Amino acid sequence: MRSKIKILLFVVLSITLIGLIGWNKPELSSSSIEKDFFWTFKTHSKEKHDIVVFGDSRTYRGISATELTKGYPDYSAINLGYSSAGMDNIMFDFIESRLDMEKDPQIILGITPYSFTPDAIANKHFLQEMEINHFTVLQRTYFVKYIKFFEPFTPQDIHPVGKKNSIGFQYFEKFYNTGWVASYTIPTDTNRALKNYRKSFTNNTVSLESTNNLLKRIILWKEKGIKVYGFRPPTAHAMVRLEEEIGGFREKEFIRSFEVAGGVWLSLDNESFITYDGSHLDFNEAKRMSQKIKEKIFSYK
Amino acid sequence: MSFIFYAWWDWRFIFLIIGSGLLDYICGWYMIKKPQLKKLFLIISLFGNIGSLSIFKYSVFFADIIDGILLLLNINLSLKENIPEFALILPVGISFYTFQSMSYTIDIYRGNIQPVRNIFHFFSYLAMFPQLVAGPIIRASELLRQLKKHPKSIMIQKWHAIKLIVFGLFQKMVIADNIGVLIDTAFQNKSGYDSSAFWICVVIGFGFQIYCDFSGYSLIARGIAKYMGYHFKMNFNHPYHANSIKDFWRRWHISLSTWFRDYVYFPLGGSGKGMYWGIAFMAITMIISGLWHGSNYTFIFWGLLHAVFLSTERLTRWPERLKSFRYGEFIAFSLVYIQVFFAWIYFRADSIHDANIIIGKILLFDMNLDFIYFFFNSIIFLLLGILVELLIYLRKRHKRLQRFYFKYNLDVPITSIALATCLYFRGPEATFIYFQF
Numbered sequence: 001m002r003s004k005i006k007i008l009l010f011v012v013l014s015i016t017l018i019g020l021i022g023w024n025k026p027e028l029s030s031s032s033i034e035k036d037f038f039w040t041f042k043t044h045s046k047e048k049h050d051i052v053v054f055g056d057s058r059t060y061r062g063i064s065a066t067e068l069t070k071g072y073p074d075y076s077a078i079n080l081g082y083s084s085a086g087m088d089n090i091m092f093d094f095i096e097s098r099l100d101m102e103k104d105p106q107i108i109l110g111i112t113p114y115s116f117t118p119d120a121i122a123n124k125h126f127l128q129e130m131e132i133n134h135f136t137v138l139q140r141t142y143f144v145k146y147i148k149f150f151e152p153f154t155p156q157d158i159h160p161v162g163k164k165n166s167i168g169f170q171y172f173e174k175f176y177n178t179g180w181v182a183s184y185t186i187p188t189d190t191n192r193a194l195k196n197y198r199k200s201f202t203n204n205t206v207s208l209e210s211t212n213n214l215l216k217r218i219i220l221w222k223e224k225g226i227k228v229y230g231f232r233p234p235t236a237h238a239m240v241r242l243e244e245e246i247g248g249f250r251e252k253e254f255i256r257s258f259e260v261a262g263g264v265w266l267s268l269d270n271e272s273f274i275t276y277d278g279s280h281l282d283f284n285e286a287k288r289m290s291q292k293i294k295e296k297i298f299s300y301k
Numbered sequence: 302m303s304f305i306f307y308a309w310w311d312w313r314f315i316f317l318i319i320g321s322g323l324l325d326y327i328c329g330w331y332m333i334k335k336p337q338l339k340k341l342f343l344i345i346s347l348f349g350n351i352g353s354l355s356i357f358k359y360s361v362f363f364a365d366i367i368d369g370i371l372l373l374l375n376i377n378l379s380l381k382e383n384i385p386e387f388a389l390i391l392p393v394g395i396s397f398y399t400f401q402s403m404s405y406t407i408d409i410y411r412g413n414i415q416p417v418r419n420i421f422h423f424f425s426y427l428a429m430f431p432q433l434v435a436g437p438i439i440r441a442s443e444l445l446r447q448l449k450k451h452p453k454s455i456m457i458q459k460w461h462a463i464k465l466i467v468f469g470l471f472q473k474m475v476i477a478d479n480i481g482v483l484i485d486t487a488f489q490n491k492s493g494y495d496s497s498a499f500w501i502c503v504v505i506g507f508g509f510q511i512y513c514d515f516s517g518y519s520l521i522a523r524g525i526a527k528y529m530g531y532h533f534k535m536n537f538n539h540p541y542h543a544n545s546i547k548d549f550w551r552r553w554h555i556s557l558s559t560w561f562r563d564y565v566y567f568p569l570g571g572s573g574k575g576m577y578w579g580i581a582f583m584a585i586t587m588i589i590s591g592l593w594h595g596s597n598y599t600f601i602f603w604g605l606l607h608a609v610f611l612s613t614e615r616l617t618r619w620p621e622r623l624k625s626f627r628y629g630e631f632i633a634f635s636l637v638y639i640q641v642f643f644a645w646i647y648f649r650a651d652s653i654h655d656a657n658i659i660i661g662k663i664l665l666f667d668m669n670l671d672f673i674y675f676f677f678n679s680i681i682f683l684l685l686g687i688l689v690e691l692l693i694y695l696r697k698r699h700k701r702l703q704r705f706y707f708k709y710n711l712d713v714p715i716t717s718i719a720l721a722t723c724l725y726f727r728g729p730e731a732t733f734i735y736f737q738f
């Protein structure tokens with residue numbers, strides 16, 4: 001066959017194959033393009049909301065903003081959680097800037113001991129997203145669906161999802177524009193996160209200065225007419241013990257100070273929630289927790 | 302265009318390659334103009350090239366050694382802390398273009414080539430962008446001749462070029478980058494797995510990662526050059542089809558191994574001074590080859606291991622002896638793999654101590670396979686890499702398969718499938734491994 005014909009055939013065949021695969025791709029367990037868009041949109045959008053949720057990964061995986069306002073169409077909510085987010089002024093300013101002060105502004109804080117540590121206060125993930133150049137922001141915001149067509153997938157994505165005998169470890173994530181990441185893993189392992197957290201708290205314990213800073217901020221928010229709620233995202237019992245023994249977190253004392261500052265503490269029954277890795281709630285449990293929080297905050301109206 | 306390509310990484314180092322090139326261009330001419338001073342100009346050229354390589358690549362390594370020796374004599378110079386900052390940056394491609402440049406002046410000295418008149422041809426030879434950063438190392442005699450002719454590629458060459466580029470991308474993006482996830486996690490001690498089966502899988506995985514990564518780059522470089530009308534020789538000829546270590550070195554990084562053979566091994570004396578001198582020269586060559594890869598004792602040890610394997614082969618002639626046995630070829634392949642993959646452990650580990658620990662874990666014969674669960678994707682791509690090599694081996698061995706392949710122009714659908722997999726099965730982006738050399 002002549003080379004010219006071979007090249008032509010190659011081009012036609014390649015375009016056909018690429019088109020076929022692109023249109024029939026399996027659903028990805030975790031789309032990196034959707035993830036990029038998710039974080040860029042969360043960070044660079046200027047939309048304001050009545051309810052802003054903030055915290056670290058336990059919060060952004062644990063609270064569905066849609067569930068939070070289900071049945072309350074006049075309210076809009078956004079989850080502004082970030083990975084390893086810390087309770088620091090840079091984040092407080094950010095979440096306040098996204099609050100609609102007109103109607104009934106509310107802040108819901110997912111309080112984890114790690115979020116008061118020096119490493120968390122550095123807020124590396126948030127700053128990394130803030131520092132993305134303008135071109136990348138535009139690319140991620142406007143060209144996501146075109147880029148998504150060419151997004152790669154893995155052999156595990158081809159294997160049917162959700163079956164009990166699913167091959168290999170898989171981390172499933174679905175990214176929502178309301179700032180929630182619906183997550184679960186196959187298989188689950190409630191001890192998986194413990195090892196990492198043990199390392200995380202090495203030379204990196206809860207800072208009193210950081211907790212006091214939050215309490216001062218709550219007082220300021222109250223003065224501005226912002227309702228502030230706090231809750232501790234449910235985790236495995238071993239994790240709670242680790243955070244208090246190694247992390248240096250005293251929950252009862254903190255709750256007392258939180259309420260004195262003007263915040264409303266939302267108690268959740270830690271034992272009634274199941275995590276997939278000892279730290280994070282899967283998407284069903286996250287919806288359930290969001291509903292419980294909704295019931296509590298709207299009961300204070 | 303080649304200089305723009307290079308300057309894109311760091312414009313400051315373009316002056317290094319220009320300076321280094323100018324020195325060799327001038328030395329090349331003076332070797333002809335003043336033949337009585339031929340040796341001097343060769344020494345100047347070698348000094349310039351090896352000097353710049355030593356400064357940028359080996360300054361920390363040698364400073365460490367000197368500091369260590371001086372400390373034994375209770376002298377604390379702290380040479381390592383006093384190395385200027387610029388010398389700590391490794392200019393991309395320096396190991397490749399300095400060797401390419403040295404081969405030019407050495408070939409002029411030997412009378413194999415005449416110095417090139419056109420300085421642009423010389424710099425095109427030295428800095429041609431497809432092979433500038435990671436080879437293949439092209440001999441002046443091969444490329445300068447082509448540059449003089451200003452070749453243009455014909456359609457069949459363009460088709461071959463497309464195939465080379467696509468297959469190169471497939472090796473790099475699909476095989477190497479996907480396997481890399483397993484390898485990087487294992488060597489960073491982040492996997493949480495430690496069984497013998499796990500480490501055997503990692504070692505084999507690394508063997509295929511480095512092969513596909515480097516071979517992939519070489520194919521892309523060859524393909525781009527071919528599209529422009531230039532022919533670069535093959536740099537990898539399916540090294541895992543080798544049935545002896547000698548055969549492995551005839552197939553692995555051919556441009557570098559032949560460079561060392563022609564410019565180190567043969568000048569030392571080759572095998573012309575007897576068996577034992579031949580082995581000694583070969584060992585020196587392999588150690589230098591190891592050191593070329595990086596300033597770490599692990600690379601030197603890797604070179605030394607291959608020297609031991611080659612020496613054993615020379616002395617015992619086991620590959621020839623095995624041919625007479627029933628499953629001799631299979632045993633030969635197995636022995637080659639064991640030796641080569643064993644040596645890769647030292648190549649990849651951060652230290653000899655770490656490599657020894659990995660070997661210790663392998664020798665525990667703990668065949669726990671739980672890691673397959675976690676590294677399923679990487680293992681699938683490792684198996685794919687092995688399957689591709691096996692199919693190519695079978696196609697070469699069985700004429701019927703070859704005829705079938707060519708009769709039905711299977712290269713077309715296979716290249717299309719390879720391109721589609723590059724798009725949809727590409728692994729997480731990773732730099733070419735050989736960029737660090």
